[in-house]
Amino acid sequence: MPSSHWIDLARDHDTGIETLHAHFQGHAYDPHWDDSYLVGVTQQGVQQFHCRRQRHASTPGQVFTLEPGEIHDGTAPCAEGFTYHMLYLDPHWLSGELSGLFDHAPDLHLPSFANTLQTEPRLARAVSQAFAALHHQELRIVRQSALDQLLARLTDRVHWRRRPDPDPRLPQVALRAREYLHAHVHQDVGLQELAVACGVDRFRLTRAFKAAFGLPPHAYLVQLRLATARRMLAAGAWPAHVASDLGFADQSHLGRWFMRAYGLSPAAYRSRCSNLPD
Structure with a gap:
């Protein structure tokens, strides 16, 4: 790894959620997809990436949200690079938690994010607090409370899509x-x-x-x-x-x-x- 890059990764064994704090300059990572929901906040610099066939530029304070299977890459267009922290939310955990929060969560559906980038200070704060609680292995009650706050903010921005049945639009x-x-x-x-x-x-x-x-x-x-x-x-x-x-x-x-x-x-x-x- 280049000396201009650093990565700090941890995993919460109660929930399976991984937390990542990282800094990159220049090229960060190649196009790839994850099997988790990604929710993070750009802290410093400009985080540029392609996702959903669009180029995005996340600036400090913005929240980025990606669904499992969405192809994305990462690069720093500015010399100072970018820093971010992020949670990898286990899909089974997230679906179960959100189903409990929604009074009428539809059957055979998965949570979905309408927007890849969002500018919402309360959501950004909830993401950062959940990251800090899990990454630094706070008391279990603190971690659970922080995750509940994050889920409460996410429910305003989550919609439901059907589970991946064969899509008639795809060959x-x-x-x-x-x-x-x-x-x-x-x-x-x-x-x-x-x-x-x-x-x-x-x-x-x-x-x-x-x-x-x-x-x-x-x-x-x-x-x-x-x-x-x-x-x-x-x-x-x-x-x-x-x-x-x-x-x-x-x-x-x-x-x-x-x-x-x-x-x-x-x-x-x-x-x-x-x-x-x-």
Whole structure:
């Protein structure tokens, strides 16, 4: 990691929420997606990123909110870089908590954020207080109270969307390919194999998949494996085992991809999230 970058990561074991405090100058991380809800506040500088096919620029005090699976990157357009803190909210935890807060939460729906960037001081304050309580491992009652305050502010900005049933607007070949990749994430899937499984040639498959999900199949599979690697590492799995289990050539191959997406090595991530030694 360049000396101009620093990352401080922790994990709350009661809720599974990860907290991140970081600073980047220049390029921060490559396009990737997470399987958590991301809620954070830019503290200093300009945090520029692409998401939902738009370029965003988050400035100090602004709140950014991303849903699981949304592709995003990060860069600092200004020489001084940017600093932010953020919570990775576990989807099962968030859905359960919000369902309890809404009197009539619809069945078979997931919480969703209407806007990627928001300028709302009370929400920003709630995010920062929840981050501080969890990141610094305050008393359980303090952590729970801070999270309740955050959820109370988020309910004003959350709407509900149906669970990801097959979207009729997406080509069936892309949906079949995504389902195949999820079912074979631990295997060395080839593009020709994937095309045969979907009943099309690989060129049509790649065009349809990228149009539907924003990434070609090979890049999507890498992101899927990285998201799976995060869960395995947080549970205490060794990086070498994770690399072998997920089809990376070796541990260093996993490490290069992991660093590009998250700014940390797999070993550092494991140590900080599992409280186990490297």
